[in-house]
Amino acid sequence: MRRTPLRPSTARLRxxxxxxxxxxxxxxxxxxVEALTVGPAGAAGAGAPGPDLRPTRAxxxxxxxxxxxxxxxxxxxxxxxxxxxxxEANWSWNWDRALxxxxxxxxxxxxxxxxxxxxxxxxxxxxRAIRLMHRRAGRDxxxxxxxQGGMVGRWALKYWPDTRGMVDDYVGLSSxxxxxxxxxxxxxxxxxxxxxxxxxxxxxDFLTALNRGRETYDRVDYTAISTRYDEVVVPSTSAHLxxxxxxxxxxxxxxCPTEVVDHFGMAYDNAAWLxxxxxxEHRGPAxxxxxxxxxxxxxxxxxxxxxxxxxxxxxALAQTARSSATxxxxxxxxxxxxYAR
Numbered sequence: 001m002r003r004t005p006l007r008p009s010t011a012r013l014r015x016x017x018x019x020x021x022x023x024x025x026x027x028x029x030x031x032x033v034e035a036l037t038v039g040p041a042g043a044a045g046a047g048a049p050g051p052d053l054r055p056t057r058a059x060x061x062x063x064x065x066x067x068x069x070x071x072x073x074x075x076x077x078x079x080x081x082x083x084x085x086x087x088e089a090n091w092s093w094n095w096d097r098a099l100x101x102x103x104x105x106x107x108x109x110x111x112x113x114x115x116x117x118x119x120x121x122x123x124x125x126x127x128r129a130i131r132l133m134h135r136r137a138g139r140d141x142x143x144x145x146x147x148q149g150g151m152v153g154r155w156a157l158k159y160w161p162d163t164r165g166m167v168d169d170y171v172g173l174s175s176x177x178x179x180x181x182x183x184x185x186x187x188x189x190x191x192x193x194x195x196x197x198x199x200x201x202x203x204x205d206f207l208t209a210l211n212r213g214r215e216t217y218d219r220v221d222y223t224a225i226s227t228r229y230d231e232v233v234v235p236s237t238s239a240h241l242x243x244x245x246x247x248x249x250x251x252x253x254x255x256c257p258t259e260v261v262d263h264f265g266m267a268y269d270n271a272a273w274l275x276x277x278x279x280x281e282h283r284g285p286a287x288x289x290x291x292x293x294x295x296x297x298x299x300x301x302x303x304x305x306x307x308x309x310x311x312x313x314x315x316a317l318a319q320t321a322r323s324s325a326t327x328x329x330x331x332x333x334x335x336x337x338x339y340a341r
Contacts (some may be wrong), residue, residue: 047161058106060128068105070137076105082147089319093312094268097303114323116194118334123155134166143168150175164217171276178238197216198333209340215242219285222247223286232263248285256296273301
């Protein structure tokens, strides 16, 4: 498939509505969000743009690699990779190929420092990526994320309200929505960790800010997929979200009881793909009664080549090893940005 640079066209703006502007001003006064203007129109539920962003438009365009025509077919998908990984290592040999085979446009976003640095900044990259994709597509987009990648988009939706009117489906694969108990044994014992690992500790300031108040928003459909054999997000139910009519929390073993897959494997697991695809192709979040079980027992999702699979897994694990060895360590969690305090 042809890689297409993302060059947003001029957005159309709806006339301002006095009542909406007043409501936004009131919310802004309560939350400390300074921006009071109405964001780009095109989707119901659009709100205030939110705080200023540290990543520039040029930086995010450089980090965003798109395939296909974002204006055609089903909603284009923004793919967000996990901690220590990269867009290429996480997606190029699994979901990218599967979406290409279905002629589904998608963009892979590369987080700074392999997503080992401050997740707040990663979230701001996601804000710009959502806006750029939405403007180019002229319609809603969907999000699929693995591990941190399945959690960080929620930071964008929480603190930049206009993005809630730009996202249709939000699919998380073993996402660190409520953190993990595992990193505590490493970070607190050693006294140092990467910023992202500190922030993904259960009970961190970052996760407390993320989950304070509402975890989900009505206009977005959420599918949170876990595995009972997760060795990174522990307990595995930390990957789930607060229940709601627009939320499906599901383990791959709920679909395929004998499925044995760990945290890393959720990026290429067949059952996770089937559940995620159901969410992307139907209104609302995934529903197990619609998901076929005929391929349960098949470990690899479609378009993962079993011949090249060992080498591709080895390359992905090597990326994790390299970034883990070279990313700067800090002795405490990064402070919350003013807008999140």
